[in-house]
Amino acid sequence: MPTRNDMLLLTGFVAVVLAAPFLFEPIGAGYPDLLQKFAIFGIFAIGFNILFGLTGYLSFGHAAFLGVGSYTAVWTFKLLSMNPLPAIVLATLFGGLFAALIGFISLRRTGIYFSILTLAFAQMSYNLAYSVLTPITNGETGLQLSQGDPRVLDIAFGRDYGAVLPSSDLFGLEMTGYPGFYFCGAMLIVCFYIALRIFRSPFGMMLRAVKSNQNRMNYTGLNTRPYALTAFIISGMYAGLAGGLLAVTDPLAGAERMQWTASGEVVLMTILGGSGTLLGPVIGAAVIKYFENIFSAFNKSMLGDIFSFLPESLQSGAVSVASLFVGEGWHLTLGAMFVLIVIFLPGGLMEGIRRIGALARRKKPGGGASASTPAE
């Protein structure tokens, strides 16, 4: 049984996920396509944080597992069934399997060498997906459903989608729109709960010890390598699941999902939110996906409208400067945001929340002496 505080945390988390369409409405994010991205990348980041936040091993190759998850899910759709359950189960398994392989080799090194090894493996996977592995990945076109897919389980259970290309459905409930979001949301809750249990367990304590002092751990009778490898595999399974869910909500898979920028993104999400905290990675993922959505949607004419109050001569200058930061250039905004956070809030947004909380508690008369419980 989790403690009372953890039950509260979990209840709050579930409530926010369930009420997300209403809660995010005021900031223009209350629609399923964006919300399910929050959930999927939240899962990706929670898993990444189990590795990076707890053990301190900074992987730059986790997008590879995301990609493996997507390919696995689409193949499951093609070969077995359009039901999302087999797809995500297999995606999780293959993500973990692939992570076991890459982790086993990469964890022979620590620090920057570990990071570089993971990056190299991910780039190798990316390149293989475009070359040797095209029979599996369908190269640049990406892996898609086709009418000729066998879907043996669906056939066996008498599900015939006819001549149209089907979308994934959970016993008839199509995984698009709100059902799609709530399916991802349910997975997010499960993933969050598992992470919570790991964080509070002796195993989680060992993972923190890996980060803290591997020497001491060894001389204390603990074998550090299998602990780190288990964390790596778990985070690979989370990534595989996230990749699988991407395919559930949109049944196609492409190698660009494995690119190093995608690996970097989950690092940013985790650090931005607060690595090593439970909620941080989910918040980081949501913030980045939210701003990506807003900033990448801007174009020149919209900027022109915004700056129309300026005199003609200044307007074009302002538009061209601002346009560097939006649309395709939104990564510049992301970079700037990241730099600011790392400099002013090295503990990420969670540290910001904690500081505000501490400030509020100090201001409240009489409530000063209360023991500060770290926000998570």
Add this chain to the structure above:
Amino acid sequence: MASILTVQNVNKRFGGLKALDNVNLEIEAGTVHAIIGPNGAGKSTLLNCFIGRLEPDTGTVIFDGVSLLGIKPHEINQVGVSRVFQTPEVFGNLTLRDNVMIPAFAKRDGSFRINAWKGVKRETDIEAKAMAMLENVGLARKADEIAGQLSRGDKRRLELAMCLVQEPKLLLLDEPTAGMARAETNTTIDLLKKIAETGITMVVIEHDMHVVFSLADRISVLAQGTVIAEDLPERIKGNPKVQEAYLGGAHL
């Protein structure tokens, strides 16, 4: 009495430096054996050869019938050897409580176990053990502080608690009172005496002769990598070779 640790013909070179020169040592079970010697004599290097931090060039180290050479540090600990380091090694960004619970888990669960579902809060046995041990070394009221922020003396006592909670058969202490004030040193001596009474074997490296003569049942003197004398404490003091190694006996 049977010897629990047998060191034979151990040599260790660092480049041109002969740090250990044919060291032979017998540690009797249930005794406190002090190793003294001037700075750079090779005392820490010798302990490093016991716990798998260093591999001697030649020689054998047998503990309780098991060779300690060629096996991993965590395996050495699991057969019952714990060590307090000269430079304290603790889990710097964890609480004192966690620092002591981790070795307690290692003792109970072995070198690797995925115990990921039961909350730490519900491991009340382990927690009680850890807290009792912190109490023993006088750190219980700091249980929720972060270990990295402790003074050097406190870190050392924490490390001692981390070793003791494992109830090792052989406890290796590399200058356990270095960096401690007199009063603290005396408390530590009392604590170590109490531990020694439980029958655990200890090897203590120490510069502080007050500590050495309070604790040791037997003393080996190491100088320039060789054991130049080994005897009962009262006989070591008068040994001319030892006095020479200590520059005219200034320390004694």
